[in-house]
Amino acid sequence: MGAWKRFTQKERIAYFSMEIGLKAEIPTYSGGLGVLAGDTIKSAADLKIPMIAVTLLYRKGYFLQHFGHDGWQQESDIEWLPEKHMQLLPTKSLVTIENRDVKIQAWLYNVKSPTGGEVPILFLDTDIPGNDPADRNLTDHLYGGGLELRLKQEIILGIGGARILAALNFAVKKYHMNEGHASLLTLELLNNTRVPIHELHIDNNGYMEQVMKKCVFTTHTPVEAGHDRFPYDLVERIMPPEVPIDLLKEISGPDALNMTLLALKLSHFINGVAKRHGEVSQNLFPGFEIHAITNGIHPFTWCSPFFVNLFDKHLPGWANEPELLVRVDNIPDEEIWDNHCGAKAFFLQYIKEKTGRELNPDVLTIGFARRAATYKRGDLILHDLERLIDIGRGKLQFVFGGKAHPKDDEGKKVIQRIIQKAEEMHGAIEMVYLENYNMEVASYFIPGVDVWLNNPMRPLEASGTSGMKAALNGVPNFSVLDGWWIEGHIEGVTGWSIGPSPAEIDQEIGRAPEDLEDIYQKLENIIIPLYYEDRPGWIKVMKNAIGKNAYYFNTHVMMRRYVTDAYIH
Structure with missing residues (x-):
């Protein structure tokens, strides 16, 4: 029996994602979307949810990040060998791109849980002898190239992925699209209804409904750049001939192929990834019923070894029943603090080895690591260096991390400014920007700081x-009230807010000075005094982060919601 055949014995949820982050050695992710997909799959395995995941195999990864002497980000390809991690399956599928046949092969990787659950992942790849040389490179880079490459990759993921599942005889109960990148799979499903797709129109409701019943769509971003749109002249040139452009225009907009609209129109269950995001998405896409299932993290993956040992000792079974973390008060304060200090010392040693910089383990350390997109405002706290130095001299140190997209010069400028301001503050407040933030670096970084800063627009x-990863490790959040933090925040209990409550915000423009003032005020008057003058009070906030945030904001809770709300209907 082929390695995959035992997975074809029962119906599965087919989970499609442009990127999946499982571990740093498999560099098929860029950031939060991919890591969430990996955590989703790990929890599905833990909970024995019958799932099969489909993504692309990026032979050159996202990229390795380096900084020049001037602090400007430079990129290079990641070298890795898929055959060291996964098994090439013999079955192939075919799609037509630009009137050329492109063969697609699949690599099988099994995510295995200690509970005995398993979720297979198919990594799709076009680097096959016989394909046109240009087509062999289509799956080399994640988010590389322009619109043309992106559309080709999304054809491979959506149409090619659906075909490979069929060729391998997987029985699919539901197709879950993690973002709009995979929404072309809906066209393949329409193709497989009993009516030839060329005869389908939007008023063929019965056949549309057949497809809708099988599809679940999760939208992840209210940022315009996160919603792919392709002009129809490009679509007509590249798309397989069996896809009727007239039907596409009916479903996904007359002006451009809108991948988000395509998924919205052909899914029976649609959700945003936090309560607030569900509301924002409902306003973005009126006319659709948009639910909210708040994202989570995989508990065991993101818990530092220091806290794994601590939780194992006091809360046995926590990794598969993270709700047990609500009993964190059973753990003595000194053990919480000692294990946090262990995680911090480990991280500071890593910084020393990588950069030669020695940070002081006794100084309050603030961490900030995000994609360096401008809306995340990575350099906001540095806008008034004199004020920051006055507040934090000898009392604060900072560690930054995160990559800018290779074509995002504005994001690269944010990184460059942070690196340059670190030089200006040297001797007053120490600040380090770590290169090449990835899952491995994050596993040291997040548990190794004292406060997690987040201040997007x-x-x-x-x-x-x-x-959420910070909270699991007893690191309180200091964040604007957006995304999950609206649900997790209790002021001074689980962490601290930045700026006004969501109810007070009618527009974002001009809010930066207000947010900055709040950051400085709370650092000076609340956070720094609590850290240095009231250790029991600080540890209480750490425990609340675990017991009131981490017990709930995890992918076990999230996946149970997907099963009950989206999968079994």
């Missing part, structure tokens, strides 16, 4: 999962 943070 509202309402552009759909959910944000790094703060």
Whole structure:
């Protein structure tokens, strides 16, 4: 029996994602979307949910990040060998791109849980002898190239992925599209209804409904760049001939192929990734019923070894029943603090090895690591260096991390400014920007700081999962009230807010000075005094982050919601 055949014995949820982050050695992710997909799959395995995941195999990854002497980000390809991690399956599928046949092969990776659950993942790849040389490179880079490459990759993921599942004889109960990148799979499903797709129109409701019943769509971003649109002249040139352009225009908009609209129109269940994001998405896409299932993190993956040992000792079974973390008060304060200090010392040692910089383990350390997109405002706290130095001299140190997209010069400028301001503050407040932030670096970084800072422009943070990883490790959040933090925040109890409540915000423009003033005020008057003058009070906030945030904001809770709300109907 082929390695995959035992997975074809029962119906499965087919989970499609442009990127999946499982571990740093498999560099098929860029950030939060991919890491969430990996955490989703791990919890599905833990909970024994019958799932099969489909993504692309990026032979050159996203990219390796380096900084020049001037602090400007440079990129290089990641070298890795898929055959060291996964098994090439013999079955192939075929799609037509630009009137050329493109063969697609699949690599099988099994996510295995200690509970005995398993979720297979298919990594699709076009680097096959016989394909046109240009087509062999289509799956090399994640989010590389322009619109043309993106559309080709989305054809491979959506149409090619659906075909490979059929060729491997998987029985699919529901197709779950993690963002709009995979929404072309709906066209393949329409193709497989009993009516030839060329005869389908939007008023063929019965056949549309057949497809809708099978599809679940999760939208992750209110940021315009996150919703792919392709001009129809490009679509007509590239798309397989069996896709009727007239039907596409009926479903996904007359002006351009809108991948989000395509998924919205052909899914029976649609959700945003936090309560606030559900509301924002409902306003963005009126006429659709948009639910909210708040994102989570996989508990065991993101818990530092220090806290794994601590939770195992006091809360046995926590990794598969994270709701047990609500009993964190059973753990003595000194053990919480000692294990946090262990995680912090480990991280500071890593910084020393990578950069030669020695940070002081006794100084309050603030961490900030995000994609360096401008809306995340990575350099906001540095806008008034004199004020920051006055507040934090000898009392604060900072660690930053995160990549800018290779074509995002504005994001690269944010990184460059942070690196340059670190030089200006040297000797007063120490600040380090770590290169090449990835899942491995995050596993040291997040548990190794004392406070997790997050200050994006509202309402552009759909959910944000790094703060959940911090909370799991007893690191309080200091964040604007957006995304998941609206649900997790209790002022001074689980962490601290930045700026006004969501109810007070009618527009974001001009809010930066207000947010900055709040950051400085709370650092000076609340956070720094609590850290240095009231250790029991600080540990209480750490425990609340675990017991009131981490017990709930995890992918076990999230996946149970998907099963009951989206999958079994």
